[in-house]
Amino acid sequence: MARTLAMFTDTSLCIGCRACQVACKQWNELGMEVPEWTGTYQNHEHFTDKTFRLVRFIEEPKPTGDLAWLLMSDVCKHCAQAGCLDACPTGAIYRTEYGTVNISQDVCNGCRYCVSSCPFGVVAFNESTGTATKCTFCNDRIHNGLGPACAKACPTESIQFGFRDDLVAKAQKRVETLKAMGFKDAQLYGADAKGFLGGLNAFFLLLSRPGTYHLPENPKLPQRNVVVDSLLSIGSALIVGLGALLAFRDRGKGRDDA
Amino acid sequence: MLKTPGWEMMIVWYFFLGGIAGGAYFTAAIADNFGGARDRQVARAGYVLSLPLVMACGVLLIADLGVPTRFLNMLRVLKFWDPMSIGAWVVGAFGMFSFVSSVLSFSTSARTDALRRKIGLVGIFFGFFLASYTGVLLSSSAQPFWSEARLMGALFLASGASTGMAAISLILFLTGASAGEGWGKVKKADRYSMVFELCVLAIFLALLGSAATPLTSGHFAPLFWGGLVGVGLIVPLLLDLVGHRVKTLAALSALLVLAGGFVLRYVVLMSIQS
Numbered sequence: 001m002a003r004t005l006a007m008f009t010d011t012s013l014c015i016g017c018r019a020c021q022v023a024c025k026q027w028n029e030l031g032m033e034v035p036e037w038t039g040t041y042q043n044h045e046h047f048t049d050k051t052f053r054l055v056r057f058i059e060e061p062k063p064t065g066d067l068a069w070l071l072m073s074d075v076c077k078h079c080a081q082a083g084c085l086d087a088c089p090t091g092a093i094y095r096t097e098y099g100t101v102n103i104s105q106d107v108c109n110g111c112r113y114c115v116s117s118c119p120f121g122v123v124a125f126n127e128s129t130g131t132a133t134k135c136t137f138c139n140d141r142i143h144n145g146l147g148p149a150c151a152k153a154c155p156t157e158s159i160q161f162g163f164r165d166d167l168v169a170k171a172q173k174r175v176e177t178l179k180a181m182g183f184k185d186a187q188l189y190g191a192d193a194k195g196f197l198g199g200l201n202a203f204f205l206l207l208s209r210p211g212t213y214h215l216p217e218n219p220k221l222p223q224r225n226v227v228v229d230s231l232l233s234i235g236s237a238l239i240v241g242l243g244a245l246l247a248f249r250d251r252g253k254g255r256d257d258a
Numbered sequence: 259m260l261k262t263p264g265w266e267m268m269i270v271w272y273f274f275l276g277g278i279a280g281g282a283y284f285t286a287a288i289a290d291n292f293g294g295a296r297d298r299q300v301a302r303a304g305y306v307l308s309l310p311l312v313m314a315c316g317v318l319l320i321a322d323l324g325v326p327t328r329f330l331n332m333l334r335v336l337k338f339w340d341p342m343s344i345g346a347w348v349v350g351a352f353g354m355f356s357f358v359s360s361v362l363s364f365s366t367s368a369r370t371d372a373l374r375r376k377i378g379l380v381g382i383f384f385g386f387f388l389a390s391y392t393g394v395l396l397s398s399s400a401q402p403f404w405s406e407a408r409l410m411g412a413l414f415l416a417s418g419a420s421t422g423m424a425a426i427s428l429i430l431f432l433t434g435a436s437a438g439e440g441w442g443k444v445k446k447a448d449r450y451s452m453v454f455e456l457c458v459l460a461i462f463l464a465l466l467g468s469a470a471t472p473l474t475s476g477h478f479a480p481l482f483w484g485g486l487v488g489v490g491l492i493v494p495l496l497l498d499l500v501g502h503r504v505k506t507l508a509a510l511s512a513l514l515v516l517a518g519g520f521v522l523r524y525v526v527l528m529s530i531q532s
Binding site for chain 1: 259261262263264265276284285289292293294297322323324325328331332334335337339340341342343345346364381386390391393394395397398399400401404408409410411412413414415416419423443444446447450451454456501504532
């Protein structure tokens with residue numbers, strides 16, 4: 001496997017221009033959508049089959065009573081342990097040599113299990129093609145030496161693309177700088193390969209708790225439940241089977257006490 | 259900000275019918291192998307019922323994909339840790355067991371009877387699997403309500419048993435075969451399953467805690483408490499207790515159990531998807 005590629009989104013640099021969201025739409029030929037009223041400048045509320053990059057506009061109350069803008073360009077995390085990939089029954093969802101997670105549109109059969117298995121609610125179902133879609137890290141671009149369209153378009157380098165190990169080191173330094181500047185809650189989200197989901201290949205620098213950005217504090221791999229629930233189902237089967245056995249066993253006397 | 263998969267009525271029906279098919283088959287196989295000669299009617303009713311149901315299951319699953327031929331994409335891989343993948347294979351395998359057992363349930367020779375019993379003993383595992391894997395499938399999604407109790411498979415299995423047995427008893431009643439000993443036994447097994455289902459449901463709700471709110475409060479709560487717990491489990495148990503000598507009441511109880519099994523799948527799927 002080649003060196004893992006990653007995107008580092010430093011939300012402290014985001015100015016909410018949405019160049020990334022537009023670049024993503026243009027390059028990936030994602031169609032127009034009916035806008036939604038979200039109460040802020042944000043549109044849409046969440047990822048859709050036509051929105052793979054989404055700038056979140058979050059208003060956080062300050063102690064002074066004012067609101068502070070928290071801007072965050074959100075995207076598929078390309079998890080090292082990906083719930084969508086494990087859920088896919090056709091093998092349509094696969095990991096590339098760069099560590100990213102893609103959905104092969106020719107193989108996807110539209111079962112939508114991946115949609116319900118993404119801990120971040122990223123994967124979306126496209127009603128017109130009948131397949132699941134999401135960010136590909138611009139698979140075509142990165143295989144031709146170009147960065148993803150969003151990273152390329154970002155005017156403030158809030159979105160950086162490169163080798164994961166390089167970016168993590170850079171991100172850690174940036175957190176220290178921000179903390180020294182007084183941003184007490186500055187933290188990395190998904191940078192730690194030993195942390196949740198084996199680390200995210202699109203990781204973030206946040207200025208507040210993950211929950212503020214509508215991110216789960218401790219996302220878990222859905223498939224962790226398969227073994228436990230299967231064992232409990234076997235237990236259930238044993239009890240039900242035993243009940244039926246007791247009811248049906250032939251006592252040889254033809255006694256009917258039902 | 260999770261997304262739900264949009265598994266609506268076709269999948270509700272699939273979960274419901276798959277549960278009955280699995281439950282009816284393993285009940286039939288147990289009656290066939292461990293019951294007396296007079297339980298043969300139960301075995302035949304269960305085997306033969308499971309066949310059209312599993313066929314309907316296949317049709318529902320394929321129809322839900324939108325493009326039917328894409329079902330074949332499932333057959334490219336077999337992922338042991340993935341309930342959806344292994345489930346697709348088991349629906350097919352169960353269908354074969356169901357077909358062979360149904361055909362052999364009309365046999366008149368002792369040799370084919372023995373063969374059918376042996377096949378039933380293997381098929382029983384596929385029956386249990388079909389009735390429960392849909393719950394495990396929900397457990398291994400990102401939705402807290404579906405996954406946090408890790409008991410959805412056990413609950414669906416208990417419900418598959420109670421509805422499968424109810425369906426068998428209803429068939430015996432409708433075909434005039436309720437005079438035999440088998441009827442009393444399948445009703446008794448059904449009562450055991452219902453009591454067990456109530457226990458699993460209670461533990462399920464306790465384990466879920468606040469994640470159970472889509473079920474226990476809000477828009478779907480009346481349907482859950484009234485339709486499943488009340489009409490679908492407690493009322494049939496009371497009907498059986500009070501009137502188990504009156505066959506019409508016992509048949510009514512079976513009908514209510516079936517309705518309760520449908521309500522279970524409906525509220526579990528739809529309460530977080532609408």
